[in-house]
Amino acid sequence: MADVSVVILNYNGEKLLQKFLPSVVKYSAEATVWVADNGSTDASVSLLEREFPSVRVVTLDRNYGFCRGYNEALRRIKADVYVLLNSDVMVTQDWLVPILRLLESRDDIDAVQPKILSYKEPEKFEYAGAGGGLLDPLGYPFCRGRILNRIEYDHGQYDDEREVFWSSGACMAIRASTYWTHGGLDEDFFAHMEEIDLCWKIQRAGKKVFYTGTSVVYHLGAGTLNYASPRKTFLNFRNNMTVLLKHLDGGEMWWKIPLRIGLDWLAAFSFLLSGKPAHCVAVFKAHAAVTSGLSAILRRRRALRTAYPRYSRKNIYRGLMLLKYFFGRRNDYLKPQ
Structure with missing residues (x-):
């Protein structure tokens, strides 16, 4: 069985850890749970020491941002599979099982994302990742279940397992060897869309990024940087x-x-x-x-x-995201049933 590490990057997220980390500890028996503290100035580290003794901690000397923060932390963690998990994600029972099954049974799959629903509105998908990431021919990223600010209700329409273009950095399992073959996350990005860059590299190398709707997590979203910022x-x-x-x-x-x-x-x-x-x-x-x-x-x-x-166009969405958003037929999944 693979050595799996769930790694949460934290910066001044004491309240988020207090709220969301218990579910990760409870439902991640298949993995070692780590928190990489990105130079927090709040009481995050003391909270971890006091209330979460089973969680292992990497302490960084300052806030390196999302990309470099993860790279610095993961250099210190030995594992076969990393699961990058935002600090504002609540996981569910057996969430890792289908993710690890895909990675262990398919050598051609290098990264996997679960279904990501909204913590605030659990009947809806969440903005960052939803039912798997897509890219249109003009390079606009969107998701199954979310186009721009239009978000679908979850009626089981994305309970499948399929190849996608990109996996959300809010919750992404990736082979450690793949992560480092591609140099980790591009640190010049600081944060946002670094996962799309990494997933594009995976596909250039002839490997696949997958989504599984049989694993479910709930994401608060904008826990560290508001969507309206x-x-x-x-x-x-x-x-x-x-x-x-x-x-x-x-x-x-x-x-x-x-x-x-x-x-x-x-x-x-x-x-x-x-x-x-x-x-x-x-x-x-x-x-x-x-x-x-x-x-x-x-x-x-x-x-x-x-x-x-070169890269394969197989997973580029056949159509323009903006046309689909402004002129496409309204999706029945946009309203409750």
């Missing part, structure tokens, strides 16, 4: 463009990048018209950050394409 908007727009610059083939770059720039600017002006000027500014700051860091991004692109020259 301009900082989150900045990271999402900057990192989405960075992912595309790293991974798109040369023949796609010349038209998809200019088109995406134009669409991002439309999104910025939409923010402005809807009374969210800080989010409008965040989009332009994101593009400025990509421009200033372009040489480094292109170096990573060259290294990636040297190792894995």
Whole structure:
């Protein structure tokens, strides 16, 4: 049996740990539970020592952000499988069983995500991951069960097991060897969309990312960075463009990048018209950050394409996410039954 470590990255999350860690300890008998403390200044570490003696702790000297924080912590943890789990996730009985079954029975699967439902509205999917991540031809990420801010009710429509494009970083099991083969999470991202970059690398290497609807967790969401934060908007727009610059083939770059720039600017002006000027500014700051860091991004692109020259379009969604959102037939799963 594989040596499995569930690893929760924590930064000043004392209250979240107190609320959500008990379910992880109770229902993760197949794994060693770790908390990697990312330089917290609250009482997180003393809480762990006092109330969760079975949980192992990695203490980092400062807040390294999500990506580097995980990389620093996982270097100190020996395991065959890492399960990256947000501190605001409640797990359920036997949640690890179907995830580990897929990894142990299929050598071609390198990462697995469970069904992620909303902790606040458990009858609905949760924004970050839902029923498995997809990517459209223009590089817009979305999920089965969630397109932009439109979120479906869970009626068992995604209780399947299938290949997806990306697994949510809120709850992702990944082979440790795969994680380090691809250099861990790209630390230049800091946070957000780093899991899409990693899952794209997995597919470039000829392996698969899977979703299983037979494992269920409940995610609070925005536990460390609110969905309405301009900082989150900045990271999402900057990192989405960075992912595309790293991974798109040369023949796609010349038209998809200019088109995406134009669409991002439309999104910025939409923010402005809807009374969210800080989010409008965040989009332009994101593009400025990509421009200033372009040489480094292109170096990573060259290294990636040297190792894995092409990627399969098999798991790219056949259709445009924006058209589906604005003009597609309304999904029956958007209303309760």
